Amino acid sequence: MAPKRLIHLHFSLVILKILTWVLVLLSDLRLNFLLEASLEFLILLSGCLICFFRPPLLKSFNLYYYFYPLWLVLISLASLFKSSFSAFILFFFLYPIWPDRLEAERDGYRIYDDAHGFMTRCCPYLISQNHYFLFEKELARFELNETFNPEDFKVIRSQQNLIIEFRNRQGEKKIVELNLD
Numbered sequence: 279m280a281p282k283r284l285i286h287l288h289f290s291l292v293i294l295k296i297l298t299w300v301l302v303l304l305s306d307l308r309l310n311f312l313l314e315a316s317l318e319f320l321i322l323l324s325g326c327l328i329c330f331f332r333p334p335l336l337k338s339f340n341l342y343y344y345f346y347p348l349w350l351v352l353i354s355l356a357s358l359f360k361s362s363f364s365a366f367i368l369f370f371f372l373y374p375i376w377p378d379r380l381e382a383e384r385d386g387y388r389i390y391d392d393a394h395g396f397m398t399r400c401c402p403y404l405i406s407q408n409h410y411f412l413f414e415k416e417l418a419r420f421e422l423n424e425t426f427n428p429e430d431f432k433v434i435r436s437q438q439n440l441i442i443e444f445r446n447r448q449g450e451k452k453i454v455e456l457n458l459d
Contacts, residue, residue: 281331288324291317306416307409311380311388322346378404381426387433389442392419401425405433405440405456418456426452 295317298309309317325346332343356364378390381403392404401422406414417440424446431444440456 281328284324284328284331288321288328291321291324295321307413308406308416310408310412310414311378311390313412322349326350382429382431384431385433387417388414389431405442417458420454420456422452422454424452 298314298317302308308314325343329343329347352367356367358364378392380388381391382389386408388406388408390404390406392402399421401424402419403422404416404419406416409415420442426444426446427449431442434441434443438458440458442454442456443451444454445451
């Protein structure tokens with residue numbers, strides 16, 4: 279791929295990512311988690327390729343493109359050396375691209391671990407529903423005092439409420455009722 283085409287592809291992907299952030303801010307819709315992770319990986323990959331194969335006319339953007347390989351080196355070093363400082367580096371550099379961890383999926387509903395950061399309180403979750411194949415609609419956020427067993431949960435939806443029945447890790451049956459207003 280010619281460097282100019284790669285540059286156009288890179289900035290098109292960056293603009294698409296910015297548009298998805300705006301979509302999240304303005305509505306309850308968000309990009310499907312697999313598509314979002316793929317988009318972020320392609321931005322990182324195209325940025326690294328441009329850094330190594332950039333045309334000479336991009337001298338004013340050198341610092342921008344050097345950020346991508348530097349990012350990969352820092353992430354690799356932080357993964358190699360396990361310490362509190364490396365955990366902080368990993369969190370700092372991976373937070374913008376790290377998708378929420380999918381805990382469970384059933385009947386078009388997805389429950390994500392909604393913890394942001396390594397010092398978050400226990401067990402915030404986000405439940406979303408598939409919407410128009412490419413998107414997910416965020417239905418509700420909730421917190422539990424325990425983790426749940428992802429293999430054994432059921433979602434019952436009515437007009438105003440969403441009821442989640444699940445078993446915790448100890449096998450006890452629990453029910454969470456969420457208001458959708």
